[in-house]
Amino acid sequence: MEMLVYLIPVSLLLGGIGLAAFLWSLKHRQYDDPDGDANRILSDDWDDRPKP
Numbered sequence: 001m002e003m004l005v006y007l008i009p010v011s012l013l014l015g016g017i018g019l020a021a022f023l024w025s026l027k028h029r030q031y032d033d034p035d036g037d038a039n040r041i042l043s044d045d046w047d048d049r050p051k052p
Contacts, residue, residue: 025031
């Protein structure tokens with residue numbers, strides 16, 4: 001039970017760091033690509049595949 005004294009704050013700290021990173025990425029518009037996915041679906045260019 002004594003280990004929970006250490007594990008709970010560490011888990012809250014790591015969760016807070018993850019939440020802060022997610023909010024930072026939203027603020028800096030990392031997920032905004034309105035035309036990219038639509039253009040990739042309609043494209044016939046198959047050269048974007050990685051070579052084996």
